[in-house]
Amino acid sequence: MRVFVISMLIIVTRRTFMERKYDFEAIEAKWQAYWEENHFYEVTEDTTRPKYYALEMFPYPSGNLHMGHVRNYAIGDVVARFKTMNGYNVLHPMGWDAFGLPAENAAIKHGSHPAKWTTANINNMKAQLKTLGTSYDWNREVATCDPDYYKFTQWMFLKLYEHGLAYKKSAAVNWCPSCQTVLANEQVVDGACERCEASVDKKQLEQWFFKITDYAQRLLDDLEMLPGWPDKVKTMQRNWIGRSEGCQFSLAIEGLDERITVFTTRPDTVFGITYMVLAPEHPLVAKLVAGRPEEEPVTEFINRMKHLNEMARTSTEAVKEGVFTGAYAINPMNDERIPIWIANYVLMDYGTGAIMAVPAHDQRDFDFARKYDIPIRVVIKSEDTPLDGSQLVEAYAGDGLMVNSGDFDGCSVTEGQARVIAYMEEKGIGEGTINFRLRDWLISRQRYWGAPIPIVYCPQCGTVPIPIKDLPVLLPLEVEFRPSGESPLNYVQEFYQTTCPVCGGEARRETDTMDTFVCSSWYFDRFCSPQETELPFTREAADYWMAVDQYIGGVEHAILHLMYARFLTKFLYDIKMLKVQEPFTNLLTQGMVLKDGSKMSKSKGNVVSPEEIIQTYGADTARLFILFASPPDRDLEWSDQGVEGAYRFLHRVWRLVTGSIETLQDVSRPTEYKELDPAAKALRFKTHATIKKVSSDIEERFNFNTAISAIMELTNAINTYGDQQEQDLCVLKEAVDTLLILLSPFCPHITEELWEMMGGANSIHLQSWPTYDPAALVQDEIEIVLQISGKVRDRIMAPPDASEDELRALALDNPKIKELTKGQNIAKIIVVPRKLVNIVVKP
RNA sequence: GCGGUAGUGGCGGAAUCGGCAGACGCGCUAGAUUCAGGUUCUAGUCUGUGCAAGCAGGUGGAGGUUCAAGUCCUCUCUACCGCACCA
The missing domain is CATH 1.10.730.10 (Isoleucyl-tRNA Synthetase; Domain 1)
Structure with missing residues (x-):
């Protein structure tokens, strides 16, 4: 019944009930303890329910939670709790990006040990995080500095090595004199160190790289698979990968048995080459000038360039300058002699470090040619541009037809590009290629507090990887810290002195450690099965939980972390560890927390401490304010009154x-x-x-x-x-x-x-x-706006399902409308059901 | 220089598909409660005008499309972010 x-x-x-005070302190402590005792947020795989993986970027344990963290974790917690209440089996883990320089710097400064410092910070931040009332499954907590974790960071290295994707080479690398270590390209911002803002130098060093460039095309293409990512981030990644189509061809050098290879996106302009340029660091430069009168000025120029920092060298503002080498190359298309210059505007680390210069159709070449009186030859002609290069005011980069180009005259730009490439390929001069701006990922760091690179150097066997069964290569705890530009591990004999895993002979360990971005490129996989001891994660757990359904964090990681994590995910997919190709299905990039219009920072003295806010008002208030003040993807202005x-x-x-x-x-x-x-x-x-x-x-x-x-x-x-x-x-x-x-x-x-x-x-x-x-x-009546020529004149109540005709009749019958339209011509009546009636009058 | 995002009251922001601009909160004003301050409650709060109902104007600026524009289009200014000699 x-x-x-x-x-x-x-x-x-009303309100006769004896009111109890809102004692947030007692209430928050009570429930946090209750949730923990009753294992509220611990989850296991459950195939009967849909899964949901909510993840916030794990923090570096700097010691204290700041407002940016609070915002990040409050947002993530709402998502996780909401999904749980909607019937999802929600994985919501937390961990620590615990390797890195600050621990080591603190150790040097305070005489503490990085491990001790880091552990203390983790404990402190974890306690702070718990007072926020976030729904984490703390059973899955990981710290990247834990040997149980970095054992598998080393595993990643060895797998990449096994597949030819980790290699060592000597390269001119970014060196931060203040951090005393090398940096990846991504960690250099405006020629300065991303961390300490010291000006970065170039240094020639033997370093380990991950071959992320092998994945450039996939990293670019698969951005299409990510509709849940902000366009801004995808655009930044596209720009960073920087794909450009063109061709590569080589030019013979007069009187030398060497060739110079150049890359161009404008093969249609090859007949317009009037000079070529090598980067000052180009390896052929010394040979070109050897014994010539130009040798001295060229060497002088190169030395001067060397002493300029990255910023001054590559800035757009920098004036183009260069010197003639005295050498000539031969244009393979028409056998012309081309003077070879070196100049500051050609960079060694893009393309081949050498360019063909076509001043008529490239603004940079144009500027340079004008400065040094080099001829300018027009080879693309449009209706509005002159045929005589000396009459050009600026380079012409637009569309047109090829001229002065032998058999290719009359071709359009696009047609010409295809035909020139085809011709070059046929004659064996060159070939169509795709060039990327993305460089391989330099992962060696000359510092102590990181995962040791699992490699030994054996005088007999050469470079030998540590067998996976011997992992982890433990980071020794007894270390002396002296910022010397070398890894402190270089002074720990027990560490570097080892035996070769292949021949058993004496060998030396690699003493560099890995970039911490390696550690953070796979932590979301580890959360799936954090206790696993044989593998970084089990396939079953990863198949169930991955990919992360919602990833949340700051936009400052748009390139670095997110690109590296995508790369490693694709690699793990290729070696059949993961069945997903992208780690993060949806990405939310939260805005910054500002105070008085600028980012909170110690130097500005505008820092608001989350700890104090929670003590004064409670976590619920802190969360509520921070979520209410602004949409999550926008910057948030802190307001004490708002709190x-x-x-x-x-x-x-x-x-x-x-x-x-x-x-x-x-x-x-x-x-x-x-x-x-x-x-x-x-x-x-x-x-x-x-x-x-x-x-x-x-x-x-x-x-x-x-x-x-x-x-x-x-x-x-x-x-x-x-x-x-x-x-x-x-x-x-x-x-x-x-x-x-x-x-x-x-x-x-x-x-x-x-x-x-x-x-x-x-x-x-x-x-x-x-x-x-x-x-x-369902409402009995809804408000309908009555307009005359778009201006609101009255409002009436009408049934929600009133037809257009009924609404029109009601409007025309309205006394106020009658009054105002009296004697006017009604030109048109627009009726929008459930919204408005607009009567258009013509005077 | 190129690309992107944004610009709305005193402030943070809302308006989700072209349909009532200013939701919600802060602040402010007045009143009530209170010994007093705070708390709490009530009313008001875009601008001009008016006793008022109302009328007029109003979303960085200038044009345009439309019955109707914060929303779409063109130009432009400002701020922030990203890239920046990428061949």
Whole structure:
């Protein structure tokens, strides 16, 4: 038998309940302990439920949580809790990006040990993180400096080595004199070290590289597979990869048995070459000038370039300059003699370090040619450009037809490119190629606090990888720190003195460690099976959990971390460890937390400490404010008064709920609602409209700010309804329950406490996310705007399903409209059902 | 220089598909509560004008498309971010 609980109409004496204070400190501690004791957020694979992997970028354990972390983890926690309440089996882990320079610098400065310093910081930050009330499965915690973890970072290295993707070469690398180590290209910003901002030098060193360039095309193409990533990040990655199509060909050198290879994207302009340029570092330069009168000025020029830092060398502002080498090359297309120059504007690390110069059609070459009086020959002619190069005011890079180009005259630019390449390939001069700006990933670091590179150098066997069964290569703890430009491991005899795994003879270990970005390129895989001892992760666990459904972190990692993680994921896919090709299905890049318009920093003295905020107002307030103040992808301006506002709101909720416990405690919600009075109906409408809005704001838009404002509106509506003399307690109960559930992902503690006080079943966080009742959203009447020529003149109430004709009739019958349109010609009437009627008049 | 994002009250922001600009919060004003301050509650708060109902103007600026533009198009200014001699 079905039982209908008929809506009750009861006269209520309001707020007679003895109100308990909102003691956030006690409440937050109580529930954090409860969740932990009851293993609330620990998960295992469960094939009966859909999985969801929510991940925030794990922090470097600097010692203290800052507001950026709070924002990051508050956002992630809302997503994780929301998905859990929607029936997903949610993996939400946390760990530590625990290797890196600051630990070592702190060790040098304070005489502490990096391991000790790091562990202390992790403990401190973990405690801080726990006071935030985040729903992490701490059983899966990892720290990259843990031998159980870096054993598998070394495993990654060995697998890459095995597949020819890790190699050692001597290269001119970025050297940070302050950090006393080399840096990857990605870690050099404006010619300065990304970390310490010291000016970066070039140094010729033997270093280990990962061959990320083998994956350049896939890294580029597969961005298409990521509709859930911000376009901004994808664009940045595309630019970084920097694919350009063109051709490569070599030129003979007059009087020398050597050839110079150049890359160009404009093979259609090869007949316009009037000189060529080598980078000052180009290996052939010395041979070209040997014994010539030009040798001295050239050497002088090269020395001068060497002493300029990266910034001064490569800046667009830098004036182009160069010197003639005295040598000539031969244009393979027409056998012309081409003078060879060296100049600052050609870079050794892009293309081949040498260019063909076509001043008529390249602005840089044009500027240079004008400066040094080198002829300019037009080979692409448009209707508006001169044929005589000396008349050009600037290089012409546009479309046109080939001229002065022998058999190729008359070809269009695109046609010419294809034909020249075909000709070169036929004659064996050159070939069509694709060039990338992306360089191989330099992973050697001359520092101590990192994962040792698992390689030994044997006088007999050469470079020998450590067998996987012998991992980890342990980082010795007894080390002396002296910033010398060499790895401190160079002074630890017990470490570097070893035996060769192949021949058993005496051998020397590699003493460089790996870039920490290697460690962070696969941690999300490790979270799937963090206790696994044989492999970095088990296939079964990774097949179940990967890919990360929602990744959240700062945009500063748009290139570095995200590119490296994508690369390693593709490699793991290739060696059949993973079945996904991309690690992060959806990416949310959060904005910065600002104070007084600029990023919080110690030097500016505008840092707000999360610890203090949590102590003063509680985690729920901190979370609420930070989520309410701005949409997550935009920068957020910190406001102490805004925090007060969030705190006040929670007090309002507290009073509202505690004030109604007595009357609502024993009320059960009916399965059907009938004959509600207008006020009750309006509240029920608001309740369900709020469910609808909050759900879509979280799910579809990540607009937590508008979700929270909708919850605030519901709170206001409940309060207003409370002023009614006669209240429908079922509707009120539904509204209050809904308010708490909708607020629970944002403010997990206060809602849990109030839920318990209301006598709610088990934990609020184990409740299902509510679904809205479409019937409750049906209104008898809705407001229709009446406009005359686009200006609002009146508003009327009409049934929501009123037809266009009915609305038109209602509008024309409206007294105010009648008055204002009297004697006017009605040119047109636009009716938008459920919205407005616009009467267009012509005077 | 190239690419991107943004510009809306005193402030943070809202307006999701071209349809009532300013939701929600902060701040401010007035009143109530209070010994007082704070808290809390009530009312107000884009600008001009008016006692008021109202009327007019208003989303960085200038044009345009449209019955209707914060939203679309063209030009332009400003701020921030990314790339920057990439051959």
